[in-house]
Amino acid sequence: MDPIEAAIEEIKSLPHDQSFTFSEIARKHGVVRSTLIRRYKAITEPCTVKAVKQHALTPDQEIELVAWINRQNEKRLPPLRRLVQN
Template sequence: MDPIDAAVEALKSLELGGPPNISQVAREYGVERSRLSKRYRGVQGTNTSRAEKKQLLNTTQEKQLLQYINKLYIQGLPSIREIIRNFAAEIAY
């Protein structure tokens, strides 16, 4: 587990006893206090969630695109970039 994720979990477990000391937990886990605070408050997400927001296709749409490419391959048709781009645009909207 990433140290920042472990620190966030530790903060969540400390919530029951009152407001947690973010600076102390940040020192214990060796992470930046400001980064931990933002992640704990939900202001800053993970790199994965940020990357998912930038994607043009969601996971289901990506699977559909892969199935389409495999279908082209099985039929012996070349998976031309233009064909794939058109199909991706069709399923994206």
């Protein structure tokens, strides 16, 4: 498990009436305090999640597009740019 995720899980597992500081938990897990705070408050997200959200196509759409292009190639029809964009 990612150290930041482990730190967030520890914070969530604490009783609501128990006090804590982000500094002590960040130090315990070896993470940067400001990053821990931003991730805990959902201000930022992991790079991998952000990268997936920036894709124009979902993984299923991408698979379907590749299959369509392969079918076009089998028919000896070039996949025209405007057709691929549609």
